[in-house]
Amino acid sequence: MKILTFGEMMLRLKPTGFERILQTSNFEAAYGGAEANAAVSLAILGHDASYLTKLPENPLGEAAMGALRKFGVNTQNILRGGPRLGLYFFEKGNGVRSTGVVYDRAGSSIATAKADEFDWKALLKDIDIFYFSGITPAISSELKEALHKALNYCKSNKITVICDLNYRGKMWTPEQAQKTMAEIMPFVDVCIANDEDFEATLGIKAFDGNMATGIDQIESFREGMKAVTEKYPNCKTVASVLRNINSVEQSDWMAILYTDGKFYETPTHNVNVMEGVAAGDAFGAGLVHGLVKKLDPQETIEFAIAASVLKLSISGDLNLITEAEIRAAMQKGSNARLSR
Amino acid sequence: MKILTFGEMMLRLKPTGFERILQTSNFEAAYGGAEANAAVSLAILGHDASYLTKLPENPLGEAAMGALRKFGVNTQNILRGGPRLGLYFFEKGNGVRSTGVVYDRAGSSIATAKADEFDWKALLKDIDIFYFSGITPAISSELKEALHKALNYCKSNKITVICDLNYRGKMWTPEQAQKTMAEIMPFVDVCIANDEDFEATLGIKAFDGNMATGIDQIESFREGMKAVTEKYPNCKTVASVLRNINSVEQSDWMAILYTDGKFYETPTHNVNVMEGVAAGDAFGAGLVHGLVKKLDPQETIEFAIAASVLKLSISGDLNLITEAEIRAAMQKGSNARLSR
Amino acid sequence: MKILTFGEMMLRLKPTGFERILQTSNFEAAYGGAEANAAVSLAILGHDASYLTKLPENPLGEAAMGALRKFGVNTQNILRGGPRLGLYFFEKGNGVRSTGVVYDRAGSSIATAKADEFDWKALLKDIDIFYFSGITPAISSELKEALHKALNYCKSNKITVICDLNYRGKMWTPEQAQKTMAEIMPFVDVCIANDEDFEATLGIKAFDGNMATGIDQIESFREGMKAVTEKYPNCKTVASVLRNINSVEQSDWMAILYTDGKFYETPTHNVNVMEGVAAGDAFGAGLVHGLVKKLDPQETIEFAIAASVLKLSISGDLNLITEAEIRAAMQKGSNARLSR
Amino acid sequence: MKILTFGEMMLRLKPTGFERILQTSNFEAAYGGAEANAAVSLAILGHDASYLTKLPENPLGEAAMGALRKFGVNTQNILRGGPRLGLYFFEKGNGVRSTGVVYDRAGSSIATAKADEFDWKALLKDIDIFYFSGITPAISSELKEALHKALNYCKSNKITVICDLNYRGKMWTPEQAQKTMAEIMPFVDVCIANDEDFEATLGIKAFDGNMATGIDQIESFREGMKAVTEKYPNCKTVASVLRNINSVEQSDWMAILYTDGKFYETPTHNVNVMEGVAAGDAFGAGLVHGLVKKLDPQETIEFAIAASVLKLSISGDLNLITEAEIRAAMQKGSNARLSR
Amino acid sequence: MKILTFGEMMLRLKPTGFERILQTSNFEAAYGGAEANAAVSLAILGHDASYLTKLPENPLGEAAMGALRKFGVNTQNILRGGPRLGLYFFEKGNGVRSTGVVYDRAGSSIATAKADEFDWKALLKDIDIFYFSGITPAISSELKEALHKALNYCKSNKITVICDLNYRGKMWTPEQAQKTMAEIMPFVDVCIANDEDFEATLGIKAFDGNMATGIDQIESFREGMKAVTEKYPNCKTVASVLRNINSVEQSDWMAILYTDGKFYETPTHNVNVMEGVAAGDAFGAGLVHGLVKKLDPQETIEFAIAASVLKLSISGDLNLITEAEIRAAMQKGSNARLSR
């Protein structure tokens, strides 16, 4: 099974240690982006994963490509050219200080790409699964158009479409997101909806916005998930991560898979959080892994949430975790001690 | 309103990460000092803050000045000359190992300054608030004399005097501190007294010395605060931070403001501590901010304690925190998640 | 004498050591820009120097401001707002590998500023010297317009105008530069023209483009300098740096000042180059220093070239060099040994 | 009293911060090994401690020796020569990701040393205490033979023999360990047995293998300790550390000393774990300290467990902790605050 | 054209900056090996390059693979398993102190691989060029045997064989090397012979061993090259790099290509050396590039030497240099200045 993920990749610049952007004289560089992260996870898990974006013809574009290739992602179809690589500054919080992000992604090569630069017939040839997140159509109207063309091709060619709704309030408003997603969802086979995604992108109320009590609202989430499949009958599978975020350093995580009318729920992981980014992409990749490997739904969702909480222990956007480590984390408690 | 803070500034040298002084081959450099820290906080909060000290005419003196100017503190009246910049080695603890400090501040330019080097008439011209801590008179008898002259000028010119008692057992004994403070307190309008400050500097019993149960002794603190105003009627406002220090990494913080005969108390912040220094200076600056902005007493003390606990998330002595972040921390729980 | 410099400031990101952008996982951060660099040099030399630009309202904008304030530059009139801080990636060369730069400055806050955001009457009030480089009008047509308004104000108010022609081939073509400079030069009192600047920005042939033989072409430079003053009679002073660049690490530098019809030339410095950027801005600041301090022309140009070659020993864009160090470097050979 | 410890020393390579081996471009270097770590602890505590191993004649061998000498260990009898220094890659875990180790110790100078290279008569002359761990005989059959010779010499010369059983599943199987230890234990006077050591090395059941509930199984541990002394009557003293490992970052530690038929148990330390390696060696050294200083059994075991939990706050294999710090940690709770 | 290179890959550990192994607490990690380096150069130059070795199934093996994939090398046929990754410690010299290397490669996965693990029919299918260095047969007799099988397959299938003689005095003696090479050379089509390679591996005298005067001995080199083709008529092309190494930091480099009875010689590059390793592999890759692209012999050898001297400016074993940069370095002198 061949998987293609499609989106934007950025250079992430993070001050050393717990320094603030304002005070640092050193940024750690990492490359990532929601769909690129998912592709890397899938490649590490042994899948044939390709990534599609547009990158500038400069050393930063090369470095971004290299970061994917290093872990086995096929980058051959990535478009090259355009003005720049998007980037974001990432400031890790701690204690009562929140983690912060300064985006600097406007005008990137992918954001200024034209819809007709993507030759979907060639790009999706042999592809079995097409994966993207809600960030992709939020980038530009050209990308939205490109995405529509891709989805039409997928529908005609029986390519499974997986969408992580992934709402970004700094990129568009709920109104814009909902309008766009209403056009996209009819093509989606599997949908990942977390936290505010339900309401902001689908207009479905499932979560009250209080990050400290996500798991406590489980019943409301279940209803929301069901509502998604009712509103979009093509989408037979919905997966959600639920969290009680107790502090920057500490939270509880569990997940629900709703598929073919049934709920599958994981135990709760109480997690120490080292870096709280890109865990959703790790979850998405875990989910795709379960689908491709035809794991049963309960195992699938347990695999996905374990992959996701492991990401919280990793520096950078990429979830550098093996299948064996995910399996170990699924058996909570067994892995706290150094084996030697 | 113009604020002048007066004290000693040092170079702080901290081993990388959690290394001990004994093993490190790399010290992170930062510049700070109680009153300099307060000045920086105030400048970042938008106040017209000046700092007064004496710094050597060498690159270390320049760097110390630059560290203040960077954040907008007025350094024009700082005296230059003398033998050296004081410094201290800071070793961050963790687990059951305490944080440690090796002071190397003797013989510094400010410690060897003469009282008559300070032309208070010029230095305090246009100043509305004069801020110092108990460290300043502990440095040398010349500085104590200089401080007296400043306080007399303040009294004659209706400049508000704010003192953070800030007892340092490595600098003087309780007997010495009490003798000096008995002469200083009659000039003080607003006083900050934490933990052992009550007894060590004022001879007032308010705290039994057990850092793990500061908040549990709240009633005793309240009595101590009242006793301060009774002993020194000029001092109508007393502020205190109360803590239950559970471990190097974890503690509970709250604060009390006693002003015009009434108590104002904050909720308790349960805090993850990244670096437990200079939080008192952040508190002092938050308090001054409330006074200058004429916030009501309850808002003032909540602002000050939020500023203080935010400092625990920052590397270095300076509290690089914006007003918006303090406001957010005042609404506890709302800021654990990355906004993007 | 008050000096205002006007231009763009960027975040510079440089891989650690001699690593390439393609391989690094760590960028050293520094803030700079031609006119900001000049302002910092002037502030360190004791002048009352202000800087004008537009910076975004985010931590990067704050950090850029702080970098200037740290060294005493007045930043009070800097505009705030707009989308982003421009940045550039700087890759230090060595051996037969050239130093490289990837610019990412399009769409910055200053590049998208409108001409009418600059209230020149207020901004230039009390200013004696207005300094900018050829980069400023190359940024946008709005900035070109803003600059014209500033120059008109200067002319009416007898403010000395100093322009470092500073041609940037990555920003505009010689045609565009010449068209613009033809309108600007009539306002310029002192002009700095190096290497390709003569031809690219003024259409005057003075240099054949071979960086290895700049000094060897001294006669041609002299004629070019004279030609500038003939073409633009308002411009009575022209200064040029001439170089024989032998390798990335090694070059010969000297400078010529042509003023009131006479040439003043410096000895040649044979220099070991640690970092070959921003030496032109250091030169410009040295020249301004000589003018403001009314040094005689020979001393002025010797001071300027010494300031410039000292920059080649400094990391980052800012020339962190004292007047005493420049004076020592003017007496070549005397400073090779450690004094202790 | 002179102490000799005998074993293997390695170069430890740890990725910076929380990076994985797979992603790092920087390894922090440290030198250590169970018995070397114990020797360093003892030297820091003021004992006359020597270390015996074989190290290659290259800069890595020199560096390993230097790391011991730095803290006062006598290295004069260390053999030099052989092919290489063993090493191990250490990857610090966090959250749900376990700490991991990649050993690369095969073929080291000590592992390829011959039994007859050790002249025990000379090496053990004047020695009062001989200390080794179960790792030493697991390294090679030659080392096992060398150890036997040493133990025979000790028995004949009344040298106290202390063995930390220290089972390593990556080095040998329980069957191999039990066979060897059955031959060694008759020589052992004091034995340290933790967790799986009882069963894997002695065939005595004391612990069910669940690291999360070690302390909960205290009764079973007590029986195991008694069983050791019954099976090996020469061994009159057994010490054990019991742990409830709640997560990579958090655990509870206590210890039991069984000597002359009586149990001495410590309070439980609830500990924040920064780096969970070599705490057992720190415990062993603490125990030896108590024996040498003739502390009473209760003080001895409290000293040892405090030394052990302090190690959890230190980077690297060596427990860089003073006696005063151990004494302070014995009085739990008193040391959370910065003294200054 | 598909190229396969075959050899050993190692983890290189280099102390930070100019530190010695003895003093460092930090090693920079890089992965490389003669043939792996060549493969990376070829992939960056746009060729279809594969690499063959055997790597352990652990994170170090993964990291080594990733380092190749990052730059586009095909790693699909790399064998996995065996005990360890070889490594070497690299200490950069300067001034009068030489660069030093501590090898620790014995017992690696490739060194312990069996000849029959390599299925050459599958591995060499579709391959046009087979590239290896003299290091490969020096590793083990099994590898020598494997190489022979590969060479036989190449001969039968008209695969071009390229060998960089690459003598390593720490791996075998001239006698051993000559014996082995006498069996290998009859299969070699293109041979690279530098410095002591002539005598040590082929028994042909071309160089007197004085690294300071390699270029001065050009006539002797020419005779040696001719002698190679006479002794081994199958080998119609010989390439050599000649150097005058003036100091650790400074040397002169030129190269000769002898092909079809004619000499082609490059101008001499006077080079500043940042890191003097792996330049030979860069040369080999440049040579292969010329052959594959059918550049004329003069252009080929100029391309190869330019690629080689550029490597001297790069950190790590991999020559991260583009074709454009090599072209620029071929036009010496034109690239000393920053283009912006």
Added chain:
Amino acid sequence: MKILTFGEMMLRLKPTGFERILQTSNFEAAYGGAEANAAVSLAILGHDASYLTKLPENPLGEAAMGALRKFGVNTQNILRGGPRLGLYFFEKGNGVRSTGVVYDRAGSSIATAKADEFDWKALLKDIDIFYFSGITPAISSELKEALHKALNYCKSNKITVICDLNYRGKMWTPEQAQKTMAEIMPFVDVCIANDEDFEATLGIKAFDGNMATGIDQIESFREGMKAVTEKYPNCKTVASVLRNINSVEQSDWMAILYTDGKFYETPTHNVNVMEGVAAGDAFGAGLVHGLVKKLDPQETIEFAIAASVLKLSISGDLNLITEAEIRAAMQKGSNARLSR
């Protein structure tokens, strides 16, 4: 033969890379001091070397001791106590910017030690060679007095006295130095006099102060050396380093030994300088090595200068160089290439 060296040891703090003190946020830590450096060199060369000073009872004192012990120096007689460890800030120059030092050594434990704290009878028992530099008596009058007592003991007990005159203009004036040295020289058997030492400490003219032409003044040096032995007949041996310092990065070094009325002169080393400190101490140790090993005078001085120029390639104050490396450097030119 046992050697004791006596002086002050300091913590050296050096900004990372080529950063200035003014701009750095990171200081590299190293410990050293003229006589401590010599002791380390001697210990590495296999001598029984002890060091005497006074160090504070804090982690910095421990670290300083550890730095010596690491390389085998005997530290058992070092006095402990007093207020602080002296330190100095070291800023590496490059190009036209000189290396700079900010001393902060006043009031250190050794500087405040009393003469009677040194029990010379015990300290010099079994000592054969007593080594100190002109820095020691410059530190305080108490140390001068202590030194006198030591010298008297040496004279009575036939301990060879070696003095590196080592003039420090930042510590005392030529007048003070000459007065003191006139009292000390009658006890000195072997004296090292470099550059300004002749005139500043002995009042003998041998060098005109121009560091660029030291070697050019060789005749004058020879006369100076002879004059020393004539003025102080007890001193039969004088050694001097002569240099032509061409730039911060480049210089020529040679040395002369004058002993028993004859001159022995070395060839000139043309050296690339990485870090120009403590080369004099390395020279002194090399000289002592020659004396102890009874090398002939020519070999002795060649050994000493080679040890000295090797120091220029080492980071930190300690000359981490083996005898084999010194021997190799004595055969100039042979060591430029990597041996592998």
